[in-house]
Amino acid sequence: MGANGKLKVGMYWASSCGGCDISLLEIGPRILDLIKVADVVFWPCAADFKYQTVAGYPDGYIDACFYNGGVRNSEQEEIARLLRTKSKTLVAYGACAGDGGIPALANLNTIAAIYDASYHSNPSIENPDRVEPQSHLDTPYGELEIPRFYPAVLRLKDVVEVDYEIPGCPPQADRVWETIQAVVGGAVPPRNHALRVGCADKVVCDECLREKKLKKISQFTRGHLFRPERDWCLLEQGILCMGPATRSGCGALCLKADIRCEGCYGPPANAEDQGTAMIGALGTLLDATTEDRAQELVEQIADPTGTFYRFSFSSSMLKVRK
Amino acid sequence: MAQTATHAQSPQASPAAWEPRIIGFLCYWCSYTGADNAGTARMQYLPNVDIIKVMCSGRIDPELITIAFANGADGVMVLGCHIGDCHYISGNHKTMVRMPLMRRMLADLGIEPARFRHEWVSAAEGEKFSKLVTEMTEQVRALGPLNWPGLMRDRGVGHGMDLKAWGE
Numbered sequence: 001m002g003a004n005g006k007l008k009v010g011m012y013w014a015s016s017c018g019g020c021d022i023s024l025l026e027i028g029p030r031i032l033d034l035i036k037v038a039d040v041v042f043w044p045c046a047a048d049f050k051y052q053t054v055a056g057y058p059d060g061y062i063d064a065c066f067y068n069g070g071v072r073n074s075e076q077e078e079i080a081r082l083l084r085t086k087s088k089t090l091v092a093y094g095a096c097a098g099d100g101g102i103p104a105l106a107n108l109n110t111i112a113a114i115y116d117a118s119y120h121s122n123p124s125i126e127n128p129d130r131v132e133p134q135s136h137l138d139t140p141y142g143e144l145e146i147p148r149f150y151p152a153v154l155r156l157k158d159v160v161e162v163d164y165e166i167p168g169c170p171p172q173a174d175r176v177w178e179t180i181q182a183v184v185g186g187a188v189p190p191r192n193h194a195l196r197v198g199c200a201d202k203v204v205c206d207e208c209l210r211e212k213k214l215k216k217i218s219q220f221t222r223g224h225l226f227r228p229e230r231d232w233c234l235l236e237q238g239i240l241c242m243g244p245a246t247r248s249g250c251g252a253l254c255l256k257a258d259i260r261c262e263g264c265y266g267p268p269a270n271a272e273d274q275g276t277a278m279i280g281a282l283g284t285l286l287d288a289t290t291e292d293r294a295q296e297l298v299e300q301i302a303d304p305t306g307t308f309y310r311f312s313f314s315s316s317m318l319k320v321r322k
Numbered sequence: 323m324a325q326t327a328t329h330a331q332s333p334q335a336s337p338a339a340w341e342p343r344i345i346g347f348l349c350y351w352c353s354y355t356g357a358d359n360a361g362t363a364r365m366q367y368l369p370n371v372d373i374i375k376v377m378c379s380g381r382i383d384p385e386l387i388t389i390a391f392a393n394g395a396d397g398v399m400v401l402g403c404h405i406g407d408c409h410y411i412s413g414n415h416k417t418m419v420r421m422p423l424m425r426r427m428l429a430d431l432g433i434e435p436a437r438f439r440h441e442w443v444s445a446a447e448g449e450k451f452s453k454l455v456t457e458m459t460e461q462v463r464a465l466g467p468l469n470w471p472g473l474m475r476d477r478g479v480g481h482g483m484d485l486k487a488w489g490e
Contacts, residue, residue, distance in 0.1 A: 107477075108430065152477040276384035279423045283380070283416035291405060291418050298422040305430035317388035318470065319479045322432030 007063045007184065010042030010054075011093070012083060014069030014076040015103045015153060020094040021045040021068065023170030027177045037184050038063075042083075051079065057086045064183050066093040066166075070100050070314060071154040074135075075147035084160040089183070092156040092194065095169040099266045099274075100314025102169070104153040105306060107313050108321045111151050155314045157194045166198040169264035169311055172250045175199065199249025201269040204261045208243055208252040212236065216287035220300035223260060234260050235285065240307055244285075245271070245278035264311045273317045275308035342462040344397040345390040346371040346455075349379040351409040352444050353401035359448030367452035368459040371399060379403070380413030384424050387438070391428075391470050397437040397462040399454070404442040414442075436461040437468060 013021055021043075025031060041062055042049045065087035071077050084090055095101040106114055119125065119132050137144040156162050166179060175198035181187075182197075200207075212233045221238040228234055234241040234255065242263035243255070254261055267274035288294035301307070309316055348354040354375050360367065376382055379402025390398050400421055408414045421440035428438050439458050443451050 107479075150478060152479045154479060158479065271385060273385045273388055275427060276388055276424075279384040279420050279427070282423065283420040286419045288419060289405075289415065294415075294418045295422050298419065298426065301423070301426075304423055305427050308427070314479070317385065317392040318431055319392075319474055320477045321430070322468075322470075322473060 004039075007038040008041045008061060009038045010040070010062045010065040010083065010087070011045070012042065012065070012067050012069075012079060013045050014067065014079070014097070014156075015072035016069030016094060016096040016101060018045065019170045020066075020096075023094070023168075023173065024066070024176065026170075026173040027180070028173070030177055034180060034184075051082070054082060054086055059085050060088050062087040064089045064091060066091045067156050068093040068097050070096045070103055071150070071156065071159050072103060073147040073149050077150075077154075077159050080156060080159045089163045089191070090156075090160065092162045092165040094171055095167060095264050095266060095311040096153075097156045098165040098167050098194075098196075098315075099312035100153050100155055101311050104313040105310070107152045107319060108305065110321075111149060152320055153314055158314070162194045163191050164197045165194050167196060167247060167265045168198070168250060169262075171198055172253065174251075175249055196247070196269075199247050199265055202248045203268045204243040204246045204248050204250065204252050204255070204265070207248045207250070208233075208255045208261075210234065210255055217285050217297070218287040220297065222302070228258060230258065234258075240301060242274075242278060242308070242310075244281035245274050245308070262310055263308070266312045267315060272315060274312040275305065275316055278308040279304075340467055342370045342396045342459050342467075343394070344371045344399055344455075344458060344462060345395045346373045346399040346401065347376055347379070347382045347386065348373055348443075349402045349414075350375055350377050352403035352407060352442075353379075353451070355445035356401075356443040356447045356451045359445065360452045361448075363448050365448055365452040367455045370459040370462075371455050378408070378410050378413035380408070380410065380416040382417065382420075384420050387424055387428075391433065391437075391468065392474070394469065394471050396465075396468045397439070397458060399438075399458060400440045401443045401451070401454075404444055407444060433468070434465050436465060 011021065011024065040047065042054050065083050067080060067083060067090060069076065071080060092098045096103060115132055119127055120130065135146055135148040166176065179198045210231055210233045213236060215236045217236065217238055219238045220240060223239055228237050228239060235243065239260045241260040243261040245268060246261055246263045247265040247268050249265055263274060267277055271277040286294060286297050288297055313319070348357060357373060379400060382400060387398050400417065402414045402417050403409065405414060405418060425435065425438055429435060441454055
């Protein structure tokens with residue numbers, strides 16, 4: 001805490017879309033209450049803070065630092081280590097920092113395949129000299145270094161020790177506000193390795209208000225192909241809703257808007273691997289009494305790996321593609 | 323029962339001495355009894371499957387299969403009662419849905435189909451069990467080591483992560 005009695009907070013944007021930075025503003029006018037009690041000492045998205053400024057802070061200077069995004073290159077790792085040193089409490093903010101998020105789906109490809117798509121084979125690309133990014137360049141004016149691209153998207157906790165995680169893509173505003181209030185009021189739970197806060201311990205289905213008629217799935221379909229019946233479980237209607245394999249806390253927001261749960265709050269409290277948790281759940285939900293029928297239904301699922309691990313591939317057991 | 327395979331050598335240390343290591347999840351009521359049947363009838367089969375007895379194939383959390391691969395298994399075998407024979411009436415109906423999904427997901431991750439096998443083996447099918455084990459062991463041997471821990475290490479994730487290994 002500073003000489004003026006205010007908390008010092010920071011936020012950093014790593015391998016993510018930027019939605020997390022915006023989600024902090026989603027708390028609305030309450031942000032005015034926040035700045036009454038807290039000074040922002042690092043937030044590159046909102047104001048011009050330099051890395052050198054942070055490096056000049058004494059160790060443990062930042063009371064609470066929110067790191068959003070996964071670790072995809074050497075710069076993000078360097079800043080993660082720097083912020084760990086300079087922060088009393090380091091929070092992995094959002095699905096990417098906690099579970100890899102959408103960028104982690106790139107772990108289903110190698111660097112070579114990603115570079116090929118990004119710099120050569122996509123139809124809109126013209127690159128006759130086959131130029132690819134280099135991390136090192138010798139010029140007449142000196143050597144240039146840019147961050148190295150890592151072979152996989154890592155979670156923040158793969159790189160440094162993390163005190164808390166706030167899951168979600170993005171974390172839901174009310175949960176964020178509750179967490180901030182807890183930090184400001186000094187009511188944070190004892191420091192714990194990557195303890196999940198701002199969420200509950202059940203699954204999204206427990207919060208979902210749609211009626212479960214206990215009907216088994218007789219056909220898989222997708223949201224753009226038909227208009228689902230209101231107030232009835234989407235999974236029972238054949239839409240691959242990730243509710244049974246996703247941690248609760250969001251208040252089943254998407255379900256209230258007739259959109260399936262995509263799984264952004266990550267694996268439920270009693271599992272580490274969201275994809276296999278979903279496979280486990282589907283085992284009891286399909287209307288199949290013969291192997292052929294089971295096979296037929298399973299084939300109707302368009303992209304099981306991409307759907308089941310949409311936000312959490314870095315937290316899966318296998319983590320990469322061979 | 324088959325004698326225990328020796329796994330003293332790690333695949334990296336000595337490729338010539340590498341033996342496939344396969345984890346087999348067998349349901350208590352049918353497939354494990356089927357394996358026992360093979361043993362009491364003194365049928366010969368390869369010793370490469372480490373058997374884990376579970377009460378029902380429907381009790382096998384798919385996460386256990388990925389845990390086996392992530393910890394270095396070269397193959398995983400899931401055996402349960404034939405459909406209609408489940409001691410718990412419908413336990414294997416869940417297996418019947420989960421395993422084809424697992425097969426699709428493992429294929430997406432680049433794990434060869436022969437490394438994952440899901441079959442029904444009744445208490446009387448000791449011969450089927452011994453044939454399955456031998457067949458799968460030979461198929462996995464032909465594919466070579468999977469070594470997922472090594473793959474994760476190379477990409478800097480998971481077990482024994484070492485960022486320096488990327489050539490700093």
